[in-house]
Amino acid sequence: MDGSSIPRSVTERLYYDRDAVLEFQAVVTGLRAGGQEAGSDGQEKPFWCVALDRTAFYPAGGGQPWDKGLLVTALPNAESLQVDVERVEEDEEGQVWHTVREPVAVGAQVAGRVDAERRMDHAQQHSGQHLLSAMFLRELGLPTVSFHLGAESVTIDLDAEKISPEDLYRVEDAVNRLIFEDRRMLSHWVEREEAERMLARGELRKLPERAGRMRIVEMEGVEFNACGGTHVRSTGAIGGLLVRRVEKVRQGQRVEFCCGLRAIRTARSDFARLRELGTLLSVGPADLAGRVAGLIEDKKQRAKERKLLERQLREMEDRLTASPQKSRPGDEGRGQS
Numbered sequence: 001m002d003g004s005s006i007p008r009s010v011t012e013r014l015y016y017d018r019d020a021v022l023e024f025q026a027v028v029t030g031l032r033a034g035g036q037e038a039g040s041d042g043q044e045k046p047f048w049c050v051a052l053d054r055t056a057f058y059p060a061g062g063g064q065p066w067d068k069g070l071l072v073t074a075l076p077n078a079e080s081l082q083v084d085v086e087r088v089e090e091d092e093e094g095q096v097w098h099t100v101r102e103p104v105a106v107g108a109q110v111a112g113r114v115d116a117e118r119r120m121d122h123a124q125q126h127s128g129q130h131l132l133s134a135m136f137l138r139e140l141g142l143p144t145v146s147f148h149l150g151a152e153s154v155t156i157d158l159d160a161e162k163i164s165p166e167d168l169y170r171v172e173d174a175v176n177r178l179i180f181e182d183r184r185m186l187s188h189w190v191e192r193e194e195a196e197r198m199l200a201r202g203e204l205r206k207l208p209e210r211a212g213r214m215r216i217v218e219m220e221g222v223e224f225n226a227c228g229g230t231h232v233r234s235t236g237a238i239g240g241l242l243v244r245r246v247e248k249v250r251q252g253q254r255v256e257f258c259c260g261l262r263a264i265r266t267a268r269s270d271f272a273r274l275r276e277l278g279t280l281l282s283v284g285p286a287d288l289a290g291r292v293a294g295l296i297e298d299k300k301q302r303a304k305e306r307k308l309l310e311r312q313l314r315e316m317e318d319r320l321t322a323s324p325q326k327s328r329p330g331d332e333g334r335g336q337s
């Protein structure tokens with residue numbers, strides 16, 4: 001993934017080498033009025049972008065969304081101002097901007113706190129993606145072409161024509177075995193020339209285009225990856241990976257998956273839906289498919305019978321129309337007015 005180069009003389013990134021840093025002290029180095037934007041309540045409100053000399057907030061990048069959290073600063077009247085960090089972005093110079101709803105003075109000391117649950121969720125999904133992509137490559141020779149981490153779903157797109165269910169389960173099992181083995185995830189900083197040598201030796205699959213030092217994330221015994229995202233410390237903290245579905249897209253096959261608590265919540269809601277269906281059809285989840293197949297067959301049979309009955313009805317009507325000498329119910333009195 002891109003975004004692994006160190007920008008010079010800009011925001012120091014505390015998440016690079018110390019992924020677990022979620023609380024930090026910093027100084028405000030820049031403030032920009034951002035205009036108006038709808039808040040979480042849907043109301044249009046002004047917002048400001050705050051730059052800090054150092055931050056533990058991850059800006060969006062490499063398919064991974066930004067961190068959220070809080071900035072707290074002391075006011076001259078001895079009260080403190082606490083603002084929600086709603087969005088975090090990196091500009092072209094590598095400066096990280098934190099979007100808030102109150103201006104925070106340049107030069108002010110702030111305490112930052114990253115939303116730990118959101119960070120852990122993103123780190124689990126993103127680290128799981130590293131592992132899933134590595135296993136698709138190792139087991140099936142399929143490279144990943146893109147990654148998307150959304151609030152609802154996490155997907156990778158593979159350069160592949162087709163993936164059989166057996167191959168998919170084999171990859172999913174290989175990923176989960178490496179999660180149980182709790183392999184360490186380590187960060188290394190290397191010069192671009194060294195990264196290019198790693199690429200030439202086949203240790204890296206691709207490099208970001210930006211110059212400068214690179215952050216290489218090593219999943220012990222599995223792979224090296226040039227990546228600027230946030231990761232768990234070892235694969236055990238991914239918790240587990242569940243593949244949900246595969247669908248054909250323009251550039252290949254899209255695999256939807258989820259890791260950690262998301263996998264638990266997803267499996268829980270999937271099972272709740274199965275139970276709901278089972279209650280409606282009065283069968284257990286294991287017999288649902290058979291019951292639904294029976295209902296579909298029954299529906300087809302009834303449609304056939306209905307067609308047959310309709311045809312018979314039309315034929316009878318035609319016969320009656322073709323025999324005017326025979327009186328029909330409702331014909332009495334016709335033409336007498």
Ligand SMILES: [Zn+2]
Nearest residue numbers: 217227228229
């Ligand atoms: Zn990464």
